[in-house]
Structures are given as structure tokens and as C-alpha cells.
Amino acid sequence: MSLVIVGSVALDSIETPVGKVNDALGGSAVYGALAASYFTKVYTVGVVGSDFPIEHIDLLKKHGIEVEGLEVKEGSTFRWSGKYENWNQAQTLDTQLNVFGDFNPVLPESCHTCNSLLLGNIHPDLQLRVLEQCKSYNFVACDTMNYWINGAKERLDEVISKVDIVFMNEDELKAYAGKKDVYTAADVVLQKGPKLLVLKRGEYGSVLIGDNTLFFCPAYPIVEVKDPTGAGDSFAGGFMGYLAKVGEMTPQNLKEACLYGTVMAALNVSEFSVVKLANHSFDHIQLMQDELKLWMKI
């Protein structure tokens, strides 16, 4: 079983209270793919400029990630620059879309046998274009962000009506639904069609909300956070990677997926860029997932 991830591939310049990096590997498709690669075969679909360091492509390949759908275009790679004064809120200093501005995702033929798809937080129009190319996926998930909730609500409605799983954080959920209470807001999302809403709450963990499904998962207790960039993408990547591996959205599989996503997010934030995410053993990931279960056990 395998997973297609469509999203941004970026070079990030990030400053946090404990350090900084320049032009470091980032982007939702990268964080998601690396996190998912511990569980299943991953196909990344995105675009980079001709300045994109070949070592980053090699890193993805080393993780067994298929990069046939990673288009290399004349020009500069998407760049994002941000600063964290507190861990929950990135302050964007600069965004240069560059080649990402004309991103037109095309799923290569190799993806047509995949069983699952994760749509990163790109424009809903692009998400819909990808969905049109999907033939026989078992399950499809989408992420989004406030920018599209405010600026492309109707197209986003259409995306949401066509996916099985929606990833949103609390602010996004409330803004999207126009409701102050998360459970009422979750109903608004679920009534559009998805089977599951995955509510991301950062340091407070996550909640799975669906028809007859309610599951609370704490965040993995990290003592030292270094860089929260990509936490949500790593979470979604781990979650979908595990689901793609097991192939079925049973309640038990969803819970396990949520725990693995939680572990991948924790690994990600404990170092800058993809340093921890790209250098781990599955045994250690399993150990962390077991620990999480222990801390939740009644």
C-alpha cells in the first residue's frame, strides 16, 4: 500500500528562541513525506526551482520516497522566512512563491496504483485538480489553512465534500465553520461528507471526531522544543503513512495512526528543519508510541 503527498517543497529560513537556520529543507510535502516514509511507500508531488540542492532530493530518495512527481522548474525554489516568539504562532517575515506560484500538480502514472492521498495546504483549486486525477483511492485526506478559509471558501467546501479525512487546527476549524465551540464546528465539517475530522491542538494534542468516533490524544511530552515548523505536516504524514500501510480506516487503525502522527510531530519539533525527522529508526518511533499509550492508560 502506498501514499501520495501533494504540497509545498520549500527552503525555509527560521528563527526561534533557541537558534536559527537559513534556506533549510522544508515544505508540507517534505515534512509529510519523511514522516510517512517510516510506515509506507511515499510518492511526493511538488515543484522546486533549479536552485534546489540535489542533496535534498537524495535525502528523500534515501528514505525510499518516489520523486518522479517532484517537478524541477527553471527559477527559484519557494522560500519562506519566519520567526517564533512563542511556540504556537509563527510570524511570517517573508514569502517568495517563486516556481511554486505556478504549481500545477500532475500525478505521475506510478501514483495511480497508490491507495491513499494527502493533499497539503495548497490552493483548493489545485487540491481539486489533484482529486480529478485520482482513480481508485481508498481514502483521501486534506489539510488547509486560514488563508484559503478566508479567500477560497467555496472551493474549499468542494474539496472537503470530496475527502474522507480533514486535518485542521482549532482556529482553522472555528473560522471555517463560523462556530465558537469545537464540537459544533466539527459537526459543520462532518456534515459536508468527511468521515473524520482530525483536530490538531499543538502542545495540547489532537482529537479524532467522526460519526461514533471521539478519541483524545495528548501531545508527546517534549522537554525541549527547537523549531515547531512542520509539526502539523509531520503529524499528518505519520497519520496517513500508517493508515496507508494498514489500508483500512477502522476505529483502532485511526487511533494507532493518531499516536504515530503524534510521535512524528514530536520528533520534528525537537530539531530544526528535518534533522530529527530524517534520522530516526522505526524501533525508536515504536518505543515512543508505546510510551504514549502507557501515559494514556487507565
Place this chain on the structure above:
Amino acid sequence: MSLVIVGSVALDSIETPVGKVNDALGGSAVYGALAASYFTKVYTVGVVGSDFPIEHIDLLKKHGIEVEGLEVKEGSTFRWSGKYENWNQAQTLDTQLNVFGDFNPVLPESCHTCNSLLLGNIHPDLQLRVLEQCKSYNFVACDTMNYWINGAKERLDEVISKVDIVFMNEDELKAYAGKKDVYTAADVVLQKGPKLLVLKRGEYGSVLIGDNTLFFCPAYPIVEVKDPTGAGDSFAGGFMGYLAKVGEMTPQNLKEACLYGTVMAALNVSEFSVVKLANHSFDHIQLMQDELKLWMKI
């Protein structure tokens, strides 16, 4: 087994986005005692003025709560008036200490056979005075608030070094420890002597942190919050009430206590004042605790 609760008894005037009440029954000792009364025999120690409605005393008695330690003093009862624009932060409009300003807690002789004690968020000097009167308690817990963390830190240090369990919310914990990270901050508290820190996170639940103990508990998913006043006190009351009942601080008992506290807090916030807290059946509380377990089950 039985529990002594020392704290404020108040008449609260509260406005929230969904309604308001005037001179309604409140105070940490009241919320705590009512919540605990579903689990164990409770002794309330506090002070009220001569204007305190007798029906409130009757309500406590109806719950089997001993009020011998509830002193009635010439003058007016402590009054607090507040407003909520969001659920997480009360805005104090007015505080009239009245007879509570000279509160000098004295444990009546009947309390001397109790096995546990909950010190509400009164001045650390008063908390210490109560501790001096304790003879042979199995376990003692304290709550506190930012006001004492800022204004009576050394005396609070002394209280914390003498109790088994400390209840704090996230802001209080960070302010008390002078640390930004909750786990590092929790270590500061635990190194002073307590066996357990109960971290209260409002709508994000709670965490038990102790030597070899880490347990995450979600908040009970309430669709309609009406009045958050007393949520922390109801949580602590339910928690300590259950512990007093079972008599031992085993890891399993602490987890069960945490779940019961969570249920009592949820009941409390779903109505103004003590309306829901005072009118419930243990069967329903048990049902809610069972549901919580279900939503946490892996």
C-alpha cells in the same frame, strides 16, 4: 474515610456570553465540597457573613456536608463579581472580601479523624495555619493562584514543601517555577517535596505529573458551556473526594480520581453557580466517567 476542605464561601455575580446571575452561591470550599460529596464525607471550613442565605447551608447539609467548621460572622459574606468574554479568562469586576478578610480557619474537633485535606487557594499563611492543626492526615493537597505566587512566594514555598498534591493551572505553574516549559516547571514543584502535580489545562484537560507518573486526561467534551466559575475547584473536589474514599494514592487511584475530577468540572461549567453540581446522581457521574475512559481507549 473523609475529606476536609478549607477555602472561600462566596456570593458571586457572574456574567457570561449566555446569561448572568446575581449573588449566587460560590467559593472554592463550596464548589469543592459539593463535588467531593458524591464520593466521601466532607467537612467544609470557611466563613460567611450574617447575610448568608440559610438555604445555601441547607443545600450543603442535604449533600451530607458537615458545616460545623463554617463560621458565621457578623457582617457581609465575601462577594465576587466577574465577567467572561472568553471561557478561559475571568475578568474581575469587583471583589468585596468582607468577613473573609479576617478569615482565621479553625478545624473543629470532628475534623481530626479525617484522612485527607484540600487547602483552597487562600493566603499561604492561612494554609500553613491549617496544616499546623492537622494531626494524622493520609494526604494533603493545596491549590493556589497567581496572586499568592506573586505576593507571598516564600510562604507558598513552605506550603508546597508540606503537601502531597499540588493543583495548578499552566500559567500558575510557569509563574511559580519561573520556567517556560511545563515539564521543567513541574520538576521545580516536585523537587520541593510533593508526590504529585496536577496540571489543570481547562478545555484541554489535565496532566498528572509525579515521580514515575505521567498521565494525560482530556476534558469531558461539553457542547454548551454556561459558566466556567469554579471549574478548577470542582475538579479538585472530585479528585480529592475520590482519593479520600479509596484512601490510598496508588497510580490507578490517581488516574480514576483525575477522571472523576474531570467529570465534576464538566458538570459544573454546564450551568451557572452550583445548579448542576448540586443536582446530580452518582449513576450519571459514573456513566460520564465510563464515557471518558471509552474516548481515551486505545
